[in-house]
Each structure stands twice: as structure tokens, then as C-alpha cells.
Amino acid sequence: MSGSEHVVLSISGMTCTGCETKLSRTLATLPAISKLKTSLVLSRAEFDLDHSITSADNVMKHLERTTEFKCERVTIEGSSVDLLCSGNPADIVKGDWPDGVTDIKMVDKKNVRIDFDAKVVGARDLLEKGWPSPMTLAPPHADSTLDAGAKHVRHVGWMTLLSIVLTIPVLVLAWAPLPDKHRKEITHGSISLAFATVIQVAVAGPFYPKALKALIFSRVIEMDLLIVLSTSAAYIFSVVAFGYLVTDKPLSTGEFFETSTLLVTLIMIGRYIAAMARQKAVESISIRSLQTSTATIINKDESEKEIDARLLQYGDKFKVSPESRVPTDGTVIAGSSEINESMLTGESHPVEKVKGSTVIAGSINGSGVLTVRLTRIPGDNTICTIANMVDEAKLSKPRIQAIADKVASYFVPVVVAITVMVFCIWIAVGVAIRKQSGSEATIQAITYAITVLIVSCPCAIGLAVPMVIVISTGVAAERGVIFKSAEAVETAYKTSHVVFDKTGTLTRGILTVVREEYINPSANTKSLLLGLIRGSKHPVSVAVAEHLKRSGVNATSISNAKNLVGNGVEGTFAGRSLRAGNSRWLNTSAEPLVISVLSQGHTAFCFTINGELSAVFGLTDSVRSDTISTITELQHSGISVHVLSGDDKGAVHEVAAQLHISTSNVRAKCSPADKQAYIKDILAQRDPTKHGGKEPVVMFIGDGTNDAVALAQATIGVHMNEGTDVAKSAADVVLMRPSISGVLTIIAVSRKSIHRIWFNFGWSAVYNLVATLLAAGAVVHARIPPEYAGLGELVSVLPVVAAGVLLKWAKL
Structure with a gap:
């Protein structure tokens, strides 16, 4: 097989920024892969694959072998349907394929996934085809982009529960009174050793191959290595101490199996809560969740039938009942109603729909009944288009992410170096100042070193940017603003000039x-x-x-x-x-x-x-209802407003006068090249008295084909979309409703996002500094006990997740 294809993988097992580094480095070493994008928050990797070199299956096997991650391929383009076989699925795969089917593959022992060209054959036609064995529609599964994350959360939850169940007896035995001290110590120690060994092998065991493979194959020293070093040190030390106890030579500290077990349990609790918080945050802004599961089709004899929405196909007519959600995009052919499109366009008022009007998937019908002719199937409708663009923004990385990646890459080696220093210092303090024996000083130093290793956490740094980008792009999408790149989120708050096209942008475009x-x-x-x-x-x-x-x-x-x-x-x-x-x-x-x-x-x-x-x-033409208020607010914010138009001078200047825009910032009779040149001139300016002498940031807002060059030339291109085919725009941001107030939303989302990113950086720095000092014993009469150091990940990560989630309720 030759040529290339775009591959999307859901990755299970990613827990920290080191995991993403390991993922990207491992995939980047393969010559067949290009245009690689990864996301820790989405647990995803996307890339273009050259089939002449290797296959997607080989890439997945290599990734699983070298990283211990679990991979699952995700289909986000084209049409596919999962069918349940009553016979052997392999017979379906090997048999003759109907016209229009592009691929059939086994999902498991009962299910097959059929990829097809929806313009040639429909999902319902495929289900009703005479297959070698009867086929039924497979049960619906969760959004494929969220499914891997949900599986990971469930797995971590079960392992955490196992760790808790095994740790509780160890804690009880460690803290229980011992009347017959020596005999009870050996009995309790034996039981604790058994439970601690199970925890170390079954719960902490998976950390070992991950850490070693990251070090060997990806040359990454990650968080898992800190966990391996610290828990292993605590467990091995306890085993050695128990051995001394059995031989009637107990160490002064005794064994502390409760330390290693509680350490692993708290780490797992922290990872479970952090993973669950990340997953809930991503789910809360999932656009695909707006897709309804059923539809009522109208047959040729005008009878009605409720079907699974996945079976809708081209040529179908469907009914939209009162107060129900529109199953997919279409054109009204009968009836009238008002539809609430706010969840997709941000438009707060219901939109009237009559014969000939377009309806959008996911919008909610009012009190009327509509008959609609399908124009886009559920797997390729507006919801999917918007969701794919939002995911694209989540996968892209702003420049500020480079700072976080740089810090995170040095974090674990620095922590290891600090741990060695702390270990050496406490040995010296024990021997020279406290007059302890070498063994006693070493034992004491080990407890401090273990605590420093585990309490330090780079996860907050790694999540500081992507967590905010994921939430902010989702929040903006709910308000009808689609960011197509993370760089637009990072840059928009610095906007110094906003340049508007006139017709269809400032004005309604209805001449x-x-x-x-x-x-x-x-x-x-x-x-x-x-x-x-x-x-x-x-x-x-x-x-x-x-x-x-x-x-x-x-x-x-x-x-x-x-x-x-x-x-x-x-x-x-x-x-x-x-x-x-x-x-x-x-x-x-x-x-x-x-x-x-x-x-x-x-x-x-x-x-x-x-x-x-x-x-x-x-x-x-008449100006839009929100144009004057938006322009006024931009000007009050110190942003220079400009108008460019291909229209005649009189018409352009009349609109500019209504909006109180200076004539020096108005250009009429502009060709596409003139608009591009005007924006170039602004970008070339640098006034030391304004905007801190920094380079201007120009935002251009247009709606027509003739604005494409200007959209590309501006720092941030914003396309005002009034239809459902938002994918055609090459702009950085798409406004889903005909309202320029979306420009204010763009700037507000950007500003609040950047504030939260810097808060996350600050919190991460403060936490790691304070936690390391307390763990190292640098503060007199205040230290973090080694058994409680596992809480570090929870304490460091949750504020970062919360800072992102709170964007959902921020006033924009």
C-alpha cells in the first residue's frame, strides 16, 4: 500500500507531561511519521503516515512496546458504522464488499466496523444488505475522543481501590498496641510485608517498565522514575529492617511498611482524582455530546419511523418534533417554528425557521413541527465540523507552551540532583552535629530523600497551558466563537488594531x-x-x-x-x-x-x-444592531479601529461616521490586494509611545471570499460565518453567528486564559519550592512525613485543573 493518510490515536496511560514528551519523542523517531501533534489532556496523537514505509498497526505496536501505553485508532473523517455479527466477523471481512464500502475491520469477536462513502451507499442500506450472517447495529459507544480517557480513569480507579483495601490493614497493624511486643511485631510485620509486596507488585509495578522504557527508548527522565525510586527505597528499606527484626537486631527506626504502602496509595488517589478532574473538564465542553441519538424519518408513503440517528442517510426526510433536538443538518421543506441555536452559535434569541431555512444539528426546536430534508449525515454535520476544529485548537500548542516544556524537561533531573544533595547533607548533619552512627544517619537521610523525590511534581507545569487551552476553546465554542489554533488564544488579548470589512461584517450585508x-x-x-x-x-x-x-x-x-x-x-x-x-x-x-x-x-x-x-x-445597507456598542468598547480599550471596503467612498464613509471611526482609518474602493497592503503597513509600524513599543497585533474581521488574503495577512484572521459550512474558512477564528460582538469574546477569552496560565505557572513554582523545602527538612519543626508525600500530586494538580474549569463560569 502506498500513499499517506492522517492517523488519529487515542492513548491510554498518559498521566503527566513526561508521558507526552515520551509519546512525541517515540513517534518522532519513526521516519514514516510527519506533522505530529500530541495532547496530554486529550490523550491523543495525530500524524500523517507514509504507507510506503510502514503501517498504522506497526506504529501502534511499536508505541505500545516502547512506552507501555495502550493505543486505539480513532476515525474522525469519513463515514463508518459498527455492526454486530451473529456469525463469524472474519467471514464478513474476507467476503465481497458492497459498492461504496472502503474498508471493513474487526473491532472485537462480535463487531465489525464498516467504513463507507456516504454518497454511494447509506448506513441503513448496509444494515439491510444480505450479509452471510444476520447483522444488527452495535450499541452506541462514547465519543471516541473521550472513550480512551474514560477507560484510563476507570482503570486507575480500580487500582486505587485495590491499593486502599490493602493499605488499611497495614496501617491498623502499624498503629495497633502491641502487648507482647516482639512476637506481635514479627507477626504484624509478616502480614504487612505480604500486603506491601502485593501493592508494590500489582499497583506500583506498572510504573517500573514505563520509567525504564522512557529512559532507554525516549531518553526521558519522567515522574514515574521518581515514583519508582521513592517507593522502591521505602519498600526495600522496610524489608531490610524487617529482616533485622527477625534476627533480633532491630534498627532504631524499625520497619515502616505503612510508609511505602501509604505512599503508593496516596499517589494513586492523587492520580485518580487528577485524571478524573481532567476527564470531566474535557467532557464538560465536548461539542459532540450535542448529537442526539435518535431521529424520526418519514418514509415514501409518509409513514413515520423512529430510528437510530447513526442510520440516517442522504435522501432522507425527517421530522423534528416540538422541544426536541435536531438530529443533523438539513433544509426545512414543510412547517415553521423557532429554533434555539445558542449552544452552537451563541445566539441568545430563537431563530425563526420556515420552508427553505437551514437547520443545524444539535439545535433545539421550539413549539412547531418541522419536516426537514437531510443535507449532511450525522458523522459529517456541523457538530462534527465544529468539534474537529475545536480539537485542532486543543492539539495545537501556543508559543508559551515551549516555556512549560523546557521547565518540565529539566524538572525531574533537578529533583534527582536535589534528592542526592539532601541525602548527603542529612548524613553529614547526623554524623557531625547529632553525633549519630553512620547507619542511623543514613536511615534518617533516606526518609528525607524519599520525601523530596515524591513530593515534587512536574504535572502542574505540564498541565498549566493545555488545561486552560482545552477549557477556553470549549467555552468560546459554546458562545459561538471557534478558535482554530491555540496561538490565536495566546495572542488575541494583545490586539492593538482591529480592521473590519464593511459589507456583511459591520453591516448586515442585506442591501x-x-x-x-x-x-x-x-x-x-x-x-x-x-x-x-x-x-x-x-x-x-x-x-x-x-x-x-x-x-x-x-x-x-x-x-x-x-x-x-x-x-x-x-x-x-x-x-x-x-x-x-x-x-x-x-x-x-x-x-x-x-x-x-x-x-x-x-x-x-x-x-x-x-x-x-x-x-x-x-x-x-444598515449596520448590525451590536456594531456601535462593540466599536465603542474596542475604542475605550485603546484599540485602534479601521474599516476597509471595496465599496464606494460615500457609502463607506457614511458607515464610518455613524460608528465614530476616524476618516484616517477608513479606506474605500479596496481590492483584495489593497486590503493586504493596508494590513502590512499597520504591521510594519511600531509606535514607542503605544502598546509598549511592541509590534502591532492586527485582527482582521471579514466574511467574503475577497477577504481571504487579508485574513491570512493579519496576525489573527476572523471569519464571520452565517452558514453551516464553517470548514471552508482559512481564518484563525470563526464567528458562528452574524454578530461582531464575538470580537469582544475573542479578546476576553484570550485575556482570561493567559491570566490563568500565568497563575498556573506561579502556583506550580510556589508549590514545588515550599513542598521541597518542607520535605527536605529545611524548615525547623515543620516537615512533610514520607508516608504523606504522595498527596503532592493531588495538591499541586487540582488548583491547575480548577483554574481552567472556572473559565466555564467566567464573565466574558
Whole structure:
């Protein structure tokens, strides 16, 4: 097999930043892998794989062998369905595949996963096909991007419970009164040794291969190595001490199996709570959870049937009952209602839906009943598109992450070095100052070294950035703002200039013809114009075409009609050249009629035949309801606001005047290249009296194809989307509803995210400094006992998780 494919893996067993480093290093060594992205919080890895070198199965086997992680492949693109076989699934895999099926593979001993082209064959058709053995739809499973995390949490939970059950008897025996001291000590010690050994092998055992393989294969010294060193030291020391006790030569400290067992148990409790908190945080902002599980389809005989939503296919009609969730994207073909789309677009008011309206998967119907024609199947609808873009942002890493990664890479080696120093210092203190014997001083030094090893925790540093990015992008998505990269979250709060396109952004983009002038009025002129512009999607052309249709004009078929971005439309008819568009492109700006239209502040739309002006239209637009308040707030924040438009000067300056935007920041008659050049000029400026003399951060907000170049040129490109196909935008951020107040949400989310990231860094530094000093015995009469050092991970990580989760309730 040749070529390449995009592979997504769910990784089970990742617990700290060292795990992610190990994962990325292991995969990066494989020459077949490129464009690698990993995430600790999502427990995921994504990469492009060259099939001519190796297969995805081989990559997974290599990863599991060298890291001890468990891998599962996730399908996030295309269509697939899981079917339950009554016979042998292998017969299905080896048999003849129906048209449209691209792959069939066994999931387990009873299930097969069928990947298919939904445009050729539907999920319901596949279920009803005559397979060698009867097939039924497999039970639904959790969101594949969350499933691995949930499995990991359950596994850690069971191991934690086992550790607790075995530790309690050890603690009871250690703290119980001993009337016949020597005999009871040996009996209790024997029982404690047995329980401690089970804990060390069954619960702490998996840490050993992970730590060793990380050191050997990935050259990473990670948190697991600290756990291995500290718990092993405590356990081995207790075994040795018990041996001395049995030979009637007890050590002064005695054995302390309660230390090693309680240490492992507290570490497991900390990891379980931290893993559960991370999982709940990710689940709480999962966009895919909005997908409903059932749908009511309408058959050809108009009968209704409730089916699993996974079986919807192209050509289906479905009913949306009152107060129910829309199962997938579609177009209303009958009925009317109001739909709440706030969970996807952030729009607080219900949106009226009538025949011809589009409905979005996951939105909630009001009191009406709608009949809808499916346009996108559940596996490839708006929910999936948004969720994939949000996941893309979660997987991307902002520049500030490099700081955390750098610190984390040095953390464990530094802790090991500090541990050695603490061990040596306490031996010296015991022998030279406390006049202890060498063995007594060594025993005392070991307890301090163990505590330092385990109380230090790099997990808070590793989670400081990704935890906030995961929550903030999810919170923004719930408010109708889709961040497509983590860098946009990191940068937006520093915005110094906001540049708006006018039509469709500052204004509603719904233009109205208020004036029309014809040089030689005739039905033929109107028919030619309508035929030329009827296929154009530009707001001005659409408005003029609708105006002509309402006037009863019939379109003439035009040859070779084509759109010229930023200019207009051109074509030919009976040997004559037809053009319609702005006056600059058509060189009609000096015509008296055009001057008259422009002087009234209207947008001028001209039509020429063989270069001669034939018609002029004057159009007006109205600003959006939230435009003035948004612009005012931006200006009060010290952000410079600009307007660029391809529209005529009068119309642009009229809108700018309404919004109190300085004329020096307004440019009319702009081509896409002009917009790009204007943004370049702003980026080249650096005023030492403003913004701390730093480079300007320019945010551009546009809605049309002609804004693509400017979106790419700006520091942050924001696309205002009014449809359901948000994937077409190449911008850094997508606004899911037609409201520029989303710009304020972008900046607010960015600012609060950065504040929490720096809080996390600060907390991590303070915790590790204080904890290390207390563990090392640097504070007189205050130290952390070695058996309680396992609480370190819990104490360090939970505030970091909480700082991210609290973003859900932050005022934006």
C-alpha cells in the first residue's frame, strides 16, 4: 500500500507531561511519521503516515512496546458504522464488499466496523444488505475522543481501590498496641510485608517498565522514575529492617511498611482524582455530546419511523418534533417554528425557521413541527465540523507552551540532583552535629530523600497551558466563537488594531436597491443584466438580482459569465461584451449618473454593454444592531479601529461616521490586494509611545471570499460565518453567528486564559519550592512525613485543573 493518510490515536496511560514528551519523542523517531501533534489532556496523537514505509498497526505496536501505553485508532473523517455479527466477523471481512464500502475491520469477536462513502451507499442500506450472517447495529459507544480517557480513569480507579483495601490493614497493624511486643511485631510485620509486596507488585509495578522504557527508548527522565525510586527505597528499606527484626537486631527506626504502602496509595488517589478532574473538564465542553441519538424519518408513503440517528442517510426526510433536538443538518421543506441555536452559535434569541431555512444539528426546536430534508449525515454535520476544529485548537500548542516544556524537561533531573544533595547533607548533619552512627544517619537521610523525590511534581507545569487551552476553546465554542489554533488564544488579548470589512461584517450585508437609472430603458437591458449576475454570490449582485426578479424581469442566458473577485461579473451575448460591477473597474466613476448616486452615500452598481454605461443602481445597507456598542468598547480599550471596503467612498464613509471611526482609518474602493497592503503597513509600524513599543497585533474581521488574503495577512484572521459550512474558512477564528460582538469574546477569552496560565505557572513554582523545602527538612519543626508525600500530586494538580474549569463560569 502506498500513499499517506492522517492517523488519529487515542492513548491510554498518559498521566503527566513526561508521558507526552515520551509519546512525541517515540513517534518522532519513526521516519514514516510527519506533522505530529500530541495532547496530554486529550490523550491523543495525530500524524500523517507514509504507507510506503510502514503501517498504522506497526506504529501502534511499536508505541505500545516502547512506552507501555495502550493505543486505539480513532476515525474522525469519513463515514463508518459498527455492526454486530451473529456469525463469524472474519467471514464478513474476507467476503465481497458492497459498492461504496472502503474498508471493513474487526473491532472485537462480535463487531465489525464498516467504513463507507456516504454518497454511494447509506448506513441503513448496509444494515439491510444480505450479509452471510444476520447483522444488527452495535450499541452506541462514547465519543471516541473521550472513550480512551474514560477507560484510563476507570482503570486507575480500580487500582486505587485495590491499593486502599490493602493499605488499611497495614496501617491498623502499624498503629495497633502491641502487648507482647516482639512476637506481635514479627507477626504484624509478616502480614504487612505480604500486603506491601502485593501493592508494590500489582499497583506500583506498572510504573517500573514505563520509567525504564522512557529512559532507554525516549531518553526521558519522567515522574514515574521518581515514583519508582521513592517507593522502591521505602519498600526495600522496610524489608531490610524487617529482616533485622527477625534476627533480633532491630534498627532504631524499625520497619515502616505503612510508609511505602501509604505512599503508593496516596499517589494513586492523587492520580485518580487528577485524571478524573481532567476527564470531566474535557467532557464538560465536548461539542459532540450535542448529537442526539435518535431521529424520526418519514418514509415514501409518509409513514413515520423512529430510528437510530447513526442510520440516517442522504435522501432522507425527517421530522423534528416540538422541544426536541435536531438530529443533523438539513433544509426545512414543510412547517415553521423557532429554533434555539445558542449552544452552537451563541445566539441568545430563537431563530425563526420556515420552508427553505437551514437547520443545524444539535439545535433545539421550539413549539412547531418541522419536516426537514437531510443535507449532511450525522458523522459529517456541523457538530462534527465544529468539534474537529475545536480539537485542532486543543492539539495545537501556543508559543508559551515551549516555556512549560523546557521547565518540565529539566524538572525531574533537578529533583534527582536535589534528592542526592539532601541525602548527603542529612548524613553529614547526623554524623557531625547529632553525633549519630553512620547507619542511623543514613536511615534518617533516606526518609528525607524519599520525601523530596515524591513530593515534587512536574504535572502542574505540564498541565498549566493545555488545561486552560482545552477549557477556553470549549467555552468560546459554546458562545459561538471557534478558535482554530491555540496561538490565536495566546495572542488575541494583545490586539492593538482591529480592521473590519464593511459589507456583511459591520453591516448586515442585506442591501436594498433605493435608486435605479437606465441610459436607454428597455426590457432587454434588464434581462441581460439579470442573466449576467444571477449566478453571483456577492451581496451587491444578489440584491440587484432579487430587485429585478421582483420587478418581473426574465433572465437572458449569458455565455461565459464569470466572477472577478473584487470587481464584478463579465460575460458575452450575441457578440456583445457585458460587464456589471463597481464603477472603478468599469471606468464609469466620472459619469454624471454615477456621481449623483455616489454623492448620496449609496453603493453604486453599474452595467455596461460594449464598454458603454447602460444602467446604474444605488444601494444602501444598515449596520448590525451590536456594531456601535462593540466599536465603542474596542475604542475605550485603546484599540485602534479601521474599516476597509471595496465599496464606494460615500457609502463607506457614511458607515464610518455613524460608528465614530476616524476618516484616517477608513479606506474605500479596496481590492483584495489593497486590503493586504493596508494590513502590512499597520504591521510594519511600531509606535514607542503605544502598546509598549511592541509590534502591532492586527485582527482582521471579514466574511467574503475577497477577504481571504487579508485574513491570512493579519496576525489573527476572523471569519464571520452565517452558514453551516464553517470548514471552508482559512481564518484563525470563526464567528458562528452574524454578530461582531464575538470580537469582544475573542479578546476576553484570550485575556482570561493567559491570566490563568500565568497563575498556573506561579502556583506550580510556589508549590514545588515550599513542598521541597518542607520535605527536605529545611524548615525547623515543620516537615512533610514520607508516608504523606504522595498527596503532592493531588495538591499541586487540582488548583491547575480548577483554574481552567472556572473559565466555564467566567464573565466574558
